[in-house]
Amino acid sequence: MDISTRRRLLEGMRRAHQADAAHTATARARTRAAMAAADARARLAHAEASGLSADKLEAARAAADGPARREQEARGKLCRTFTAARAANSTLGALYAPYARGRGTGGRDRSVIAAGILSELAETPRELVLAADAIVVSTSGGKDSLVCGDRVVTLAAEAGCLDKVVLVHADLGEESEWPGVRELAQRQAERWGVRFLVVKAEGGLLGLVEKRGMWPDAARRLCTASLKRDKIGPLFKQITDALGLDGQTLILSALDMRASNGRRMVLTWHPVLELTEAAVWRRIADAALEYHPVYDALIPRLSCVFCVLAGRDVLVRAVRLCWALGLDLPTRYVALEEHIGHRFREKLSIADIVAEATLAEAEEGPLIWVRGDALRRHAGEEAAAGYLRNLAAAA
Numbered sequence: 001m002d003i004s005t006r007r008r009l010l011e012g013m014r015r016a017h018q019a020d021a022a023h024t025a026t027a028r029a030r031t032r033a034a035m036a037a038a039d040a041r042a043r044l045a046h047a048e049a050s051g052l053s054a055d056k057l058e059a060a061r062a063a064a065d066g067p068a069r070r071e072q073e074a075r076g077k078l079c080r081t082f083t084a085a086r087a088a089n090s091t092l093g094a095l096y097a098p099y100a101r102g103r104g105t106g107g108r109d110r111s112v113i114a115a116g117i118l119s120e121l122a123e124t125p126r127e128l129v130l131a132a133d134a135i136v137v138s139t140s141g142g143k144d145s146l147v148c149g150d151r152v153v154t155l156a157a158e159a160g161c162l163d164k165v166v167l168v169h170a171d172l173g174e175e176s177e178w179p180g181v182r183e184l185a186q187r188q189a190e191r192w193g194v195r196f197l198v199v200k201a202e203g204g205l206l207g208l209v210e211k212r213g214m215w216p217d218a219a220r221r222l223c224t225a226s227l228k229r230d231k232i233g234p235l236f237k238q239i240t241d242a243l244g245l246d247g248q249t250l251i252l253s254a255l256d257m258r259a260s261n262g263r264r265m266v267l268t269w270h271p272v273l274e275l276t277e278a279a280v281w282r283r284i285a286d287a288a289l290e291y292h293p294v295y296d297a298l299i300p301r302l303s304c305v306f307c308v309l310a311g312r313d314v315l316v317r318a319v320r321l322c323w324a325l326g327l328d329l330p331t332r333y334v335a336l337e338e339h340i341g342h343r344f345r346e347k348l349s350i351a352d353i354v355a356e357a358t359l360a361e362a363e364e365g366p367l368i369w370v371r372g373d374a375l376r377r378h379a380g381e382e383a384a385a386g387y388l389r390n391l392a393a394a395a
């Protein structure tokens, strides 16, 4: 299957998915309208049986008219969305028939097929890069983003289309993140010679928690959606508008069907998904990619300082690192926890973490680390020494 066939199939799936979703929403609206109309009819019947005056009866009939009309409209809309969903699904079925091998294209099958097509596309990254109209690399500034950006930029440069690449960073602010993250992401873009865009999530995690009066958790990870994905999403429209293509714009990124529409298709692509942590560090060493210093202080991810998904030991270390860097975030987070009356985790409060960090600090003294420690741990002394030399030479 060539890339344009896969692209047509994905677009067919997106349309069928969208048409099904519209039909389901319309069916719900029709049920609500039918219930409201039935209520109105019952009230009218009651009024008619009560022997009301002609004026009052007229008013009761007028009041029942609105729900009856809305039910009629909802029925018409349901017919139209049913026809549209059937057409979109039969178009998809016809497109997919030559490759079906006994599989259907409805519901779960559709997600499985889409995932299969996306992973086949990922196996031909050069074709993918050449076919794309824009390549959006969303970077947290962390080690995986660093290697992902390096891979994409290398591929795009080899294919002669580096100008398609845009590096996008969601800036959560220093109330949430370690200092220097945005600046590091910008230096990465400058080094690669690609465009750099920043979207700002005002207030960051601290602001979000204060506003909602509760912490997100693994089951309701609203923070990623509202601080990152929802902020980056509008950029796809801007990119599509700026390109101004006649047909559908193909954007490579790491988002889902929700970001796609008739004017643009946003394909999911994870170029470093199969790499082990050791391989990521090896690539950082080999390409002398500048990583954030918090990794040297044994913080394994460049995430929010107090990430709701982080392990207890990482959180304790984060508190100690804040103290070593002179950051007042632990105090602010403890105050926020008290203020909203909701614990950071059901069985772990930020106050507990700070108490544990205080004990560790008393036993071990302040944290000490030196530049290159993360590489020493993951790739060895020699790799770290070479990395530091290359980094200094590139500065």
Ligand code: SF4
Pocket (backbone or CB within 6 Å): 205, 216, 221, 223, 224, 227, 303, 304, 306, 307, 308, 309
């Ligand atoms: S890093 Fe953690 S706390 Fe921050 S947005 Fe992501 S999941 Fe939420």
